[in-house]
Amino acid sequence: MGVASRREILKAFGCAAAAAAAAPVVRGARAFAAISPPGPGGETRVLGSTGIRVATVGVGAMITRESDVIRYAVENGANYVDTADCYMGGENERIVGRALAGIRDKVVLASKVHIAPVDEMIRSVENSLRSLKTDVIDIMQLHGISSEEEVTNEDAREALRKLLEQGKIRVPGVTTHKGQETVLRAVRKHGFYRTVLVAYNFRSDEGIGAAIRSAFGSGKGLSATIREVGASGVGIIAMKTQAGGYSSPGDHLSPHQAALAWVLENPGVATTIPSMVSFAQVDENMKASGKRLGWGGRKALARYARAIGDRHCGLCGECAGSCPQGVDVPSVLRSLTYLEGYRQADLARQSYRELGPDRFARSCLSCGSCAVACRLGLDVKRLARRAHGLLA
DSSP states (O other), rough: OHHHHHHHHHHHHHHHHHHHHSOOTTTTHHHHHHHHSSTTOOOOEEOOOOOEESSSEEEEOTTTTHHHHHHHHHHOOOEEEEOOTTTTGHHOOOHHHHHHHTTGOEEEEEEEEEEHHHHHHHHHHHHHHHHTSSSEEEEEESOOOSSSSHHTHHHHHHHHHHHHTTEEEEEEEEEEESHHHHHHHHHHHOOOOOEEEEEETTTSSOOHHHHHHSSSSHHHHHHHHHHHHHTTTTTEEEESSTTTTTOOOOOOSSSHHHHHHHHHHHTTTEEEOOHHHHHHHHHHHHHHTTTTOOHHHHHHHHHHHHHHHHTTOOOTTTTTTTTOOOOOOOHHHHHHHHHHHOOHHHHHHHHHHOGGGGGSSSGGTTTTSOOOTTTTOOOHHHHHHHHHHHHH
């Protein structure tokens, strides 16, 4: 073993020890031992230093309107369900609550709260408890943060500490769409939060050709950061795993299964939360658990990449702040993906309108040349114009 690798191992152990010392104790840890393991053949991993064992394919419930679909997923091996107080205007948590009636002890339940004054955050979580019809939420995550300042926000920490002490949540975590590597490193550095939910898929690194052709482990960027931070004891959950969920034919592995398998080749990822809106999607996604990408899977990803290559944003956030007109390009393109990939028109319009006029893509309609460069080579001006025309 070389000096460099020894140093990396010692560094990882040092970070893990520091994080463990600074992190809050997981409340009700024994309760997790009672959670039923996934069904036969399901792969499991440990969610960082929490010690919670989770199936590698969980349920992202954000756009799931039928409680029976969530329940079916749990019956078929999923034991991690993610929702949020703001999804569907609060209705999504109620759907999840109905889905888990009588089987709550079989599931690790995650929800979210926005940074706000302490009392407001506590009230928000208490509302979530009522909506979910549960006494405790296993993982409560700060919603959509993008900076180290938010990781160290003292109001948020105080609110979550009080909720931990009251037994209303068990593990504090964060979620991020932008500035993801910054957030991951900040969580590792400061040690309070135990989990990070990140947007991660086969288009997340240098570009689609490199992402597919590279031998795994040699990549740079988000993949490497996830491996390093995961090794330090932070539990990492991946969302947006299927690069928008666009329809595309497949053979042995469907493109969506191959995309999940690609994400799960990263040992830093403990579980994934693909969206599931039908029984067929549950069957497709759950079959990806334990699968290895292989040559056939890589071919499926290559076909999928060609099919979506001119329209899907990789969510790297590198273009954030680069538009001189103030257009929030990553959020505009994410809204378009909700419409054309997820096929969720209401969610897409809500997401776009929440940006506000100052960050809309209206100015793209009259812009002569686009100053925003995309690492995936997307025609940003064309897509932004399309988003505004369809969603404004």
